[in-house]
Amino acid sequence: MKKETYLLSFFIALAILIAMVNIYFAPDFQKKETDASGFGISPPYVQSESLVAGEGFSQRIRVLRGDTGRKQKVVARVDSQELLDWISFKPEELFFAEGERTLWVTVNVKSPVNALNGEHQGYVYFAILPAEGNTSGVGINLGARADIDINIIDGREIGDDTITEKVIQLNNDTMVDKLRGRFLIRPYSKGEIYYIHPNLDIAYYLVDENDFRPLLDEVARGIDDNLLMKIPLDETHFFGIDTDEDGLPDDIEMSIGTEIENPDTDGDGFGDYEEIMSEFSPFQVDEVFETDKILAENLAGELLLQVENKGQLWYIDPSSAKRIMISDVSNFIDIVKTFALGISEDNFGKIVK
Numbered sequence: 001m002k003k004e005t006y007l008l009s010f011f012i013a014l015a016i017l018i019a020m021v022n023i024y025f026a027p028d029f030q031k032k033e034t035d036a037s038g039f040g041i042s043p044p045y046v047q048s049e050s051l052v053a054g055e056g057f058s059q060r061i062r063v064l065r066g067d068t069g070r071k072q073k074v075v076a077r078v079d080s081q082e083l084l085d086w087i088s089f090k091p092e093e094l095f096f097a098e099g100e101r102t103l104w105v106t107v108n109v110k111s112p113v114n115a116l117n118g119e120h121q122g123y124v125y126f127a128i129l130p131a132e133g134n135t136s137g138v139g140i141n142l143g144a145r146a147d148i149d150i151n152i153i154d155g156r157e158i159g160d161d162t163i164t165e166k167v168i169q170l171n172n173d174t175m176v177d178k179l180r181g182r183f184l185i186r187p188y189s190k191g192e193i194y195y196i197h198p199n200l201d202i203a204y205y206l207v208d209e210n211d212f213r214p215l216l217d218e219v220a221r222g223i224d225d226n227l228l229m230k231i232p233l234d235e236t237h238f239f240g241i242d243t244d245e246d247g248l249p250d251d252i253e254m255s256i257g258t259e260i261e262n263p264d265t266d267g268d269g270f271g272d273y274e275e276i277m278s279e280f281s282p283f284q285v286d287e288v289f290e291t292d293k294i295l296a297e298n299l300a301g302e303l304l305l306q307v308e309n310k311g312q313l314w315y316i317d318p319s320s321a322k323r324i325m326i327s328d329v330s331n332f333i334d335i336v337k338t339f340a341l342g343i344s345e346d347n348f349g350k351i352v353k
């Protein structure tokens, strides 16, 4: 967590504390909170107006009872399946000791990194039970309810500029399988992008431009030239300068090994681009230079690093099983934006664990 975020959390906690102290010293507090049932909570809410996904906060709730006689157990129950995983209580065992009127409960909220932006609402029910004896058959005597209202916001809104790539867990199902190796964009959220891992049930979360380089470092697999050359080139996504104007940009020629200032490296009358695209060798007259479609299919969606050359990076488009060179980070961002599929918030919710 960043220093600023700590500070922010601290001030939020302080603000909550001040609010609670004010409530505590309000003259009619005890009366108001415990009048009807002899059992009350304050404040009757757990809320955060601006929580960044993956982060959390703590809030204290004061539970009060009118009858201070005996030891009594208190149960806290979250009614929302989603929020159940976000919320824990401290202490884990809640009870009023004999003679005690007040019980402080710390509500810890920790949102998952893949929490959807927007409002997340539910209730926590606090109820009082006898601590010992015949709990079976004894109903919950008294209860009180706290509203949960947590607003998940985009991290960028609070000036978080050192975002590293994040990993989220995905479901292991056919919907995820169909999206493997693809980039997804959430246009109905903040336009954040995810790369679905080609083999594992995880996705990388790309918040801004700083996240693209770490993704390549983390995910790109090394491949030797012999195998790489067997993956067809995607001629519809050539970028950069083509000095000899043979149709192959200089970067691609350097990766293949053809001459960047000679449109016909082997001088057989057929240009370098023409030979590559028709699966002939640009180096040897009349020699074939076959691609391997099965290999290409197996590597679809992968990010590859050409280890024997200059460490060029490639993306294998999952739709065409053709390779696209990534010349630098800004080019990668362009490629990702070109290939990213939009996903609705509803469907996004279905693929994440």
Ligand SMILES: [Ca+2]
Residues within 6 Å of the ligand: 242, 243, 244, 245, 246, 247, 248, 249, 250, 253, 259, 260
């Ligand atoms: Ca060229």
Ligand SMILES: [Ca+2]
Residues within 6 Å of the ligand: 244, 246, 248, 253, 258, 259, 260, 261, 262, 263, 264, 265, 272
């Ligand atoms: Ca050439």
Ligand SMILES: [Ca+2]
Residues within 6 Å of the ligand: 264, 265, 266, 267, 268, 269, 270, 271, 272, 275, 281, 282
């Ligand atoms: Ca030639």
